[in-house]
Amino acid sequence: MKKLLIGAALGALLLPASVAVAQVGGEDHGHACIDEGCTVFELFQTPAEGATVLGYQGTEAPKYGTWGFNLDGRDTSVRPGDSFMRYANGAALDRLQIPSDRTSYGSFNLLRELSDNRVKVMIDALVARTDLLPGSDEQKIADAYRSYMDEGRLEALDAQPLQPYLAAIRAAETHDAMAAYMGQTQGRVGASLFGTGISIDQKAPTRYVVSTGQSGIGLPNRDYYLEARWAEKKALYQLYVARMLEMIGWADPVENAAAIVAFETRIAEAHWTPIQNRNRDETYNEYTIAQLASEAPGFAWQGYYDAVGVGEVPRLIVRQDTAMPRMAAIYAETPMDVIQAWQAFHTVDDAAPRLSRRFVDAQWEFRSRDLNGQPMQRPRDKRGISFAEGMLGEAVGRQYVAEYFPAESKAKMEELVSNLRIALANRIRNYTWMSAETQAAAQEKLEKFTVKIGYPNKWRDYSALEVRPDDLFGNTERAGQFQWKYQLNRLNQPVDKDEWGMTPQTVNAYYNSANNEIVFPAAILQPPFFDPNGDAAVNYGGIGGVIGHEIGHGFDDQGSKSDGDGVLRNWWTPADKANFEALTARLGAQYDQFEPLPGFPVQGGLTMGENIGDAAGVAVGLEAYHLSLNGQPAPVLDGVTGDQRFFFGWAQVWQSKYREDALRNQIATDPHSPAEFRVIGPVRNSDAWYDAFDVQPGDKYYLAPEDRVRIW
Structure with missing residues (x-):
């Protein structure tokens, strides 16, 4: 039960990692570590009957093929138009096992574990040190973790x-x-x-x-x-x-x-x-x-x-x-x-x-096992990492950035974002369903977008937060009160435009309508989303699609209600608004037809904003890729064209598997469509996808040109 309402209309690529009960669609990395020279993790081996399946165990970013996509992960026995998810990812999904302590698994989960593993190394090093300055952020991080791991004291307190x-x-x-x-x-x-x-x-x-x-x-x-x-x-x-x-x-x-x-x-x-x-x-x-x-x-x-x-x-x-x-x-x-x-x-x-283990286990058995089908509780040290991060997230993030976020990644991301903005500006100018007046307002909003990449300009001050190594319950209460006092103190202050709604080690991205900003934490800027040494087409399909998705939130059915200054007001002409709503209704009707499980269809109305974001991500990302070629033909790599690689890059970031209970929960509660339809929903509305993969009438997901929805 949430007691605290935070933020103003955030449109996230996925829900925050803390919302584990309703994990979102499309979080899989089935192709990692298949190539020569990459460590093989237990996740990608077929486990024995009843064996515990582990997740990602390394601290190095995964590798995907020789240029960013693993061709061996495809299932070419399937026609792209019958299931592009299977065609692009089928063999990888067959190899992928959901870890025993997870309700779903994929790209987002894998990178989340990569981030956790790195933070675990950092925190273990802090715990081992005896020279930490009392009251320092480092000492508080170590003490928060110690308090969580002190099971003997928790059992005594009960x-x-x-x-x-x-x-x-x-x-x-x-x-x-x-x-x-x-x-x-x-x-x-x-x-x-x-x-x-x-x-x-x-x-x-x-x-x-x-x-x-x-x-x-x-x-x-x-x-x-x-x-x-x-x-x-x-x-x-x-x-x-x-x-x-x-x-x-x-x-x-x-x-x-x-x-x-x-x-x-x-x-x-x-x-x-x-x-x-x-x-x-x-x-x-x-x-x-x-x-x-x-x-x-x-x-x-x-x-x-x-x-x-x-x-x-x-x-x-x-x-x-x-x-x-x-x-x-x-x-x-x-x-x-x-x-x-x-x-x-x-x-x-x-x-x-x-509290003590009997309380921990009782809650896990209902909320994770019974509601979401999770077979095994997460190991306590992993939960301890999440606890310490929850208390001192930006203090952890500051060290994470210093160790794991190279400056060149930020520079290349800025170039990608610039191309995405140019691409959307070009598209807005050519929309026939929108008048010049509304086009001008849309262009003004796009020009006013703020872009945040990697980490905040200033870090959170935790000096007033008291953390004790032997008081888990008290640490939680003090952290909650610390955060609430921070919120209360804002009431008489101007809005802090430098503040971030996610920590750098979070694998996610978001759009904040009130600040008209798009935000990309450091931890998502890794393969399969972004590889600074990878093929441009795959990067534009991966992180380019993510950038386009977040920009698209500024123009989705709810984000489009705010102007370039973040003000909730109508900047549309009545006719243009009617045209837009007709397009979104057609898109929603498409998603209403998707049924991941019998009796559990996707809710087009609930997922509308994310679906529009995905559609924008694919459409704008592809145009930006074409702009990046500077008029030159796209290279062909291993027989794969540039447009094909772009669509493979989009599909690869949504490799995912779910436990059935978790999938039902997502369909009922989550504004994100399940992973399969985050792949197929946008691409079947893209003319270029039909040309790239020879999708023909009679294929399951074929749409006639007049039935394809082109919004942004």
Whole structure:
């Protein structure tokens, strides 16, 4: 359950790595290490029956063929138009095994493990040193990791760290008292019906604003409570709730678990759908606290905001405004013993990873195994790395950049970005569905894009964060409070344009609409996305497609609602807006037809923004590749043309496998389409793909020219 709303309308290539429950499509590296001279990892060997499968174990970037793509990874028995994923990646996918501690695996996961392995080497070296300056970032990183790895102390403490919280929950005997308690959980262990945070004001992006939205449920989203296809998961959740209540000695755990799930089901009925939550026009609603209290009675809003620390703000943004009155009424109608049990459960569920092993295992068994099909828990040292990074991410990132990000990579990325921008500018000038007036506004927005590559210009100051080597639970609470105070202090400050929403060691990229910026952390600038020594066509298909994807977010169905200064406003003529919406509707209808698993079709409305980003990535990336040739013919390498290599580069970054439960979860919750359709969805709308691979009528994914959707 998220209590903190962060940022303003980020469009990411993938969800942050921390969101493991709903991992995104297309994260695979099936071709790594097949060539001579590259270490062979256990991941790419066929395991014995029941054997543990490991992931990427090295600290060196993987190698793909001699020029950036592994031709041996293809399955040429398949026609490209019947399954371009199989044609480009089939043999590699056949070799790929999902590691036992993962729910999916691919390019993004592999590079994430590469990043983790490098950070592990760095942290191990820090832990071994005896000369670290007390209070330094290096000492804090080492102590954060030590606290996580001190299992003996955690076993001795068991549930003891929770006792003050459980006592406070029992003492909150009225609805108003519990509303205030929910506010006190901001940045601390516990739960709230509503998530509150500090974000950039989308209509005035030079300032920050308080935002509040729906929360309060423990399953991934409302569908898990309301749809019959999730009934089994809901039943397992109720058993998990009862188990956790019993483990903390809460009275009548079975009866209370049933009451909690019934309460959350009513809350889920009030929640907006995932597709509704994407609409930036509908999720920007200005309120005062008094107005919210008047329109959504039954919840002590002023007491809640006072406890959060923002009780004096003159205005706030309410995301799901029509859900608030219903949720407040449900809260007021629910007996306090149920509300207290609900808070107790979510407190232990939130705290479980920082408690003794019985709590850790119970949570993993439900949230990773039962919900997502993960056979084995991640080793504790890997979890310890994630914990230390979560506390001191930019301090870790500063050392990562010094050791693993060469300056020439940044320079080459800047050249790629420049070509992508030129390519999109050329395309905008030639759009027949857009008037000159809207074209000019689009060009102005493109010119104002800010590009961030590798790492921030200034690093986060962690001097006020206290970290102890023997206090895992306390470290987490202090880190949460440190982060929340940082957010609160922004309210009276101008927007920090230098701030990053991801650390350099994160394998991802994003677009921030309020800053009109695209951001590419250092860790994604490696094969198969980007190889400074690789073929240009493959690089343009890989990282070029990623750049185009993030630029495309600035012009997708939601990003296009902000102008070049990040202001949420309509800069379209009515006719052009209608043309654009007609194109996006056609694209959405294509994705609605994709069905990765029976009964689980892709939701074109939920994935619309990412699908538009992917379409832009392919279209603009290919044009930028052609520009990079400077009028010269593309070379042919091993019989593969330049355009073919471009499309292979795009397909290669989405090599992926999923466990079925994880794939179902993704389809239900994730705004990214599954990997197979991140490959085929964009390319089947590209005329050049048909020419490059002789795709003909009768092929499964053939589209007649008039049915191909060309947006950006």
